[in-house]
Amino acid sequence: MRKMLKKRAEFYQKAEKEGDEMDIDGRRALAMPELDALDEKWEKEEMLEMARDKMKNMTEEQKAMVGPMHLVRQAVKLGMTMAGKNVSDFEKKNVNLISPRIFSLVPENEERTKDEINLLSPSVFSLHQDGDDLEKSLSMGKALRTVGLDPDTQQLMDMIVEAAGVSDAVDSIKNSKFAELERKEEIRGPNGEPLFWTRENASLALGKEELKKIDVMEHLHKMYTPSQMEEMRATGYTTMTPRQLDFVYGPRSPYNNSETLDKFRGMKLGRAEVDEHIQNTIRDVALRKIEFKADPTEVHKELDAFKGSRKKDIVLSPISFLLALNNPALVSQPVILSPVIFSALVCSPAVFGAIILSPWLFVAAILSPRVLSPVILNPFGFVPIILTPLALDPIILSPGIFNPFVLSPLVLCPFILSPQAFTPLILSPLALNPFILTPNLI
Incomplete structure (x- = not known):
């Protein structure tokens, strides 16, 4: 950085002495190629400096991801x-x-x-x-x-x-800007779904019983009087009439609660009394006279149910964009009839993790040893195996393409009727790995 500043100062001194004799681009009257090149180099130096500072403050997970990539880069550099x-x-x-x-x-x-x-x-x-x-x-x-x-x-x-x-892609690109503006105006979830309930997504996600509750609230909205609507606009809430109370908490409603209905009917509170009760409740919460706590018995029930559950085989469950980081329990489950795409296994060793009829595409395995995990009838493509030893993993009827093995020893992993193409073995020793009726291309 000091050298860059020194060069820049020398350039300004040179410009002051030579004046019009400086090399100036005629197409751009104010452009100085030498200074532009100097600025471009300075920007690159600044970016490298920022990258070094960023690497010093990385978390453990980020270091776990950067380490294998750095090793691969060094291996490529050595080969070149x-x-x-x-x-x-x-x-x-x-x-x-x-x-x-x-x-x-x-x-x-x-x-x-x-x-x-x-x-x-x-x-x-x-x-x-x-x-x-x-x-x-x-x-x-x-x-x-x-x-x-x-x-x-x-x-x-x-x-x-x-x-x-x-042609369809070109048309979609033309319309993507308008769709992007609409998405920015509306708050949506990670999958693009709207973060508010409609009849359509509520019926799909919650079921018919919850849909009945939505119908009750929509009908209740139509029952509001003009004065109630005015109160809703001004304060956000209003008091229900006896007819509305019966409609919401009565026997024909999914919110049926006779005890609550009798309680509200007996109170006969007006708007002024309701406002006073709300203010008193807010004051008591602020003074910690009232606290809202979860029922400990219900919490323990949920924990017991969670602890009692066990992981099952992954069957008929396609997987995409999964990052299995330090998760051996997940990758040790047998995967059956469940295609995997655009995923990565990082620092996740597997034992008894059989893969059967589950094609893999664009899946990376980094620092994830596998033992006793056969691969049967499982085509895989663009699956780099990096720093991932394999032992007792027979590959049967599983053709592959573009699957490099980098620094990944293989022991007792026979390839049976599993043709491979563009699958290099880079610094990956083999021991007792017969290739039976398995042609290889490059």
Whole structure:
């Protein structure tokens, strides 16, 4: 940082002496390329300094996530060094590990790729004819011409683009801004659901009995007199008439409570008395004369019920966007007929966690050893296994693609009728792991 400030001061001194002879961009009269480059470098130095400060204040969970990633980066750097590649700016670049681009519409940005290192991240089946040699060789047009469909290539490409929903995606992008504005105006939950009850979502979430209660309150709203409506607008509450009390707490209502109904009928309180009671209650709560406490017997019942429950097998329960961090109990449950997508297992060892007929896609296993956890009829793709030893885990009838094993020893893990493609073993020793009728590609 001191060097940057010193260079900036020297530049100002030079500008003061040379004046009009300074190198100035003619297209931008006020632009000085040398100073712009200096500012850009300064911004990068500031960002690196901020990143270092951020890493010093990380929590234990963040450190657990950063550690394996740092180890993978160092392994990639070591491999590039052994291959004779230039790694002088490696720390300033992003590493794309097993991140292929599929059916891309535009070629990769050359300026962007200068700051990236792509490892097992090709552009596959691209819908264009541009890009580097590898991208052109793996494009959809090249594949179609290879099988002899050159005359109809453009028509077939147009059909693929239309079937992929590109036009629909463009229309949705146009309308996304309006939808985003509407979502910002309304407070919604994490899944986009409105945080208020309507008849539709109440009937789905709560059932018919709760829907009857909503009907009672809606009908009660229609029974308000003009004076009651005025009181509701002014203070937010009002007193009910005897007819309204009978409608809410009577025998035909889901809120039926004869004791409460008789109590309210006997009180015969007017608006002034109700206001006085509310003020006295608020005062007593503030002075701690009145306290609201949970019934301890009910609390103990809930705790006993929770302690008595046990985890069961995960069956017919698709899983997505799950982060299992330090949770061996969860990952040790057998997973049956439950596909898993976009999830991660971090520091979560598993024992007897069989996986049967549950395809895995884009699932990372980091520092999560597995023992006696067979994988049967379970296709998996883009599943990196990093620092995750496997022992006594037979893989049976489970084809895989793009599943690298990095620093993950395998012991007594036979591959039976489980073809693998693009599944490299990087610094991962094998012991007693027969490959039976299991072809491998690359």
